Amino acid sequence: MKTIKSILGIALISLFTLSSCSSDDNTIVIDNTPDFSGTFAQQDQMGRPAVNTVFVGSASKDTFNTTIPSQQSAAFQAMFETNLTGLSPAFANPGDQNALGQDAATFTGLLATDVLNVSLDGTTTFFDGTNVLTGRALADDVITVELLLIFGGEDFTENPNLSDDNVDANDKPFLSSFPYLASPW
Amino acid sequence: MKRVTTILGISIVLIGSFFLIAADHIDAPAVQGTSSDITDFYAFQGEDTNSIAFVVNTQGLLSPAATGNASFNENTLIEINIDTSGDNVEDLVIQAIPRGDKMYFFGPVAPSATGLNSVIETSGTASSVDITAYGSAAITETNNGMKFFAGPRDDPFFMDFAQYGEIIAGNATSFNDPGSDTFAGTNVLSIVVEVPKSLIGGSGTINVWAESKGKQ
Numbered sequence: 001m002k003t004i005k006s007i008l009g010i011a012l013i014s015l016f017t018l019s020s021c022s023s024d025d026n027t028i029v030i031d032n033t034p035d036f037s038g039t040f041a042q043q044d045q046m047g048r049p050a051v052n053t054v055f056v057g058s059a060s061k062d063t064f065n066t067t068i069p070s071q072q073s074a075a076f077q078a079m080f081e082t083n084l085t086g087l088s089p090a091f092a093n094p095g096d097q098n099a100l101g102q103d104a105a106t107f108t109g110l111l112a113t114d115v116l117n118v119s120l121d122g123t124t125t126f127f128d129g130t131n132v133l134t135g136r137a138l139a140d141d142v143i144t145v146e147l148l149l150i151f152g153g154e155d156f157t158e159n160p161n162l163s164d165d166n167v168d169a170n171d172k173p174f175l176s177s178f179p180y181l182a183s184p185w
Numbered sequence: 186m187k188r189v190t191t192i193l194g195i196s197i198v199l200i201g202s203f204f205l206i207a208a209d210h211i212d213a214p215a216v217q218g219t220s221s222d223i224t225d226f227y228a229f230q231g232e233d234t235n236s237i238a239f240v241v242n243t244q245g246l247l248s249p250a251a252t253g254n255a256s257f258n259e260n261t262l263i264e265i266n267i268d269t270s271g272d273n274v275e276d277l278v279i280q281a282i283p284r285g286d287k288m289y290f291f292g293p294v295a296p297s298a299t300g301l302n303s304v305i306e307t308s309g310t311a312s313s314v315d316i317t318a319y320g321s322a323a324i325t326e327t328n329n330g331m332k333f334f335a336g337p338r339d340d341p342f343f344m345d346f347a348q349y350g351e352i353i354a355g356n357a358t359s360f361n362d363p364g365s366d367t368f369a370g371t372n373v374l375s376i377v378v379e380v381p382k383s384l385i386g387g388s389g390t391i392n393v394w395a396e397s398k399g400k401q
Binding site: 034035036037038039040041042043044045046047049050051052053058061062064065066068069070113114115116117118119120121122123124125134135136137138141143161162164165166167168169170171172174176177178179180181182183184185 | 209213214215216219221222223225226227228229230231232237238240247249252261262268272273274282284285289299300301302303304305307319323325332334337338339341342343344345348349352358359360361362363364365366368369370371372375377379382385386387388389390391392393394395396397398399400401
């Protein structure tokens with residue numbers, strides 16, 4: 001394609017238009033506007049980190065990804081609660097809560113609607129010891145937060161061997177300015 | 186720990202392949218290993234505190250050797266959904282889709298229909314940025330107060346996923362200290378958009394999520 005571009009030498013003729021049209025019907029139409037037509041159907045979905053992978057049984061993962069958030073709690077909260085109480089000794093007994101004061105039903109009710117809550121009024125963090133679920137920053141140790149909420153019990157002290165993966169930061173420093181993510185390896 | 190081990194052992198039987206696989210990396214069979222696999226989603230206050238930055242990462246666990254050949258797919262629409270009214274239904278979307286060497290963006294705009302099927306909302310504010318090639322400095326664009334980036338970046342996610350797998354498999358009863366970041370040295374294909382708060386609700390709390398949608 002680079003050869004075509006250099007032969008034409010005309011920046012106005014967009015390469016992508018040529019290729020998208022030719023793949024349809026082998027007719028090259030000169031058009032500056034990319035083709036944005038068509039219907040796009042949902043395949044993957046993500047709000048909070050690790051929710052689908054942790055709380056959804058393997059047979060339901062694709063279904064969870066194609067259930068709209070407003071219908072997720074009704075469809076999946078019971079599964080989440082079953083999986084949470086089966087997974088974590090900190091939720092094995094009736095009345096068990098996490099450090100946010102949530103019992104299994106409340107905690108999984110929150111998580112089953114897989115959206116990320118974001119504050120437009122200040123600090124944005126998954127959890128920083130003070131602010132809870134006001135966003136997700138790059139440096140947030142979301143896995144340890146989730147492990148603590150799953151395994152750490154009422155005061156984050158239960159199951160210490162399971163409630164922190166002891167990886168607390170990224171392998172490259174983040175940038176203070178846009179686009180914030182570090183350059184690739 | 187005996188009780189913990191026993192309970193975990195039982196849970197393995199009950200839950201089967203119930204696995205914590207990274208933030209959302211390779212989370213489901215239909216999207217695993219495809220351009221539609223969203224690995225992570227972030228939303229945070231930008232360097233300009235009047236703005237929110239959104240990050241959608243796809244195609245995780247790219248080795249440096251594989252990153253140069255990784256590309257966005259013209260049939261995969263990445264959509265950031267924004268609920269400003271608290272009902273978990275999107276009131277605004279920001280759409281990103283590649284054409285040629287550019288990533289095109291539309292929005293924030295009220296979608297013509299909510300839910301599982303989308304059309305590209307070309308009536309929304311249109312923006313684009315050259316997709317940054319592997320090994321090149323990040324190319325960014327600004328339009329209407331927004332900033333845009335698309336291209337390979339270091340995967341910002343970190344976790345000792347390997348040891349978690351050992352625990353769930355019953356081969357270990359504890360994380361290691363220090364742990365080992367399974368995602369160290371790997372890349373993702375990133376889309377980063379920074380948007381003035383005034384365009385996405387202004388104040389209060391919004392609910393956001395990312396979707397990938399395939400052309401039918």
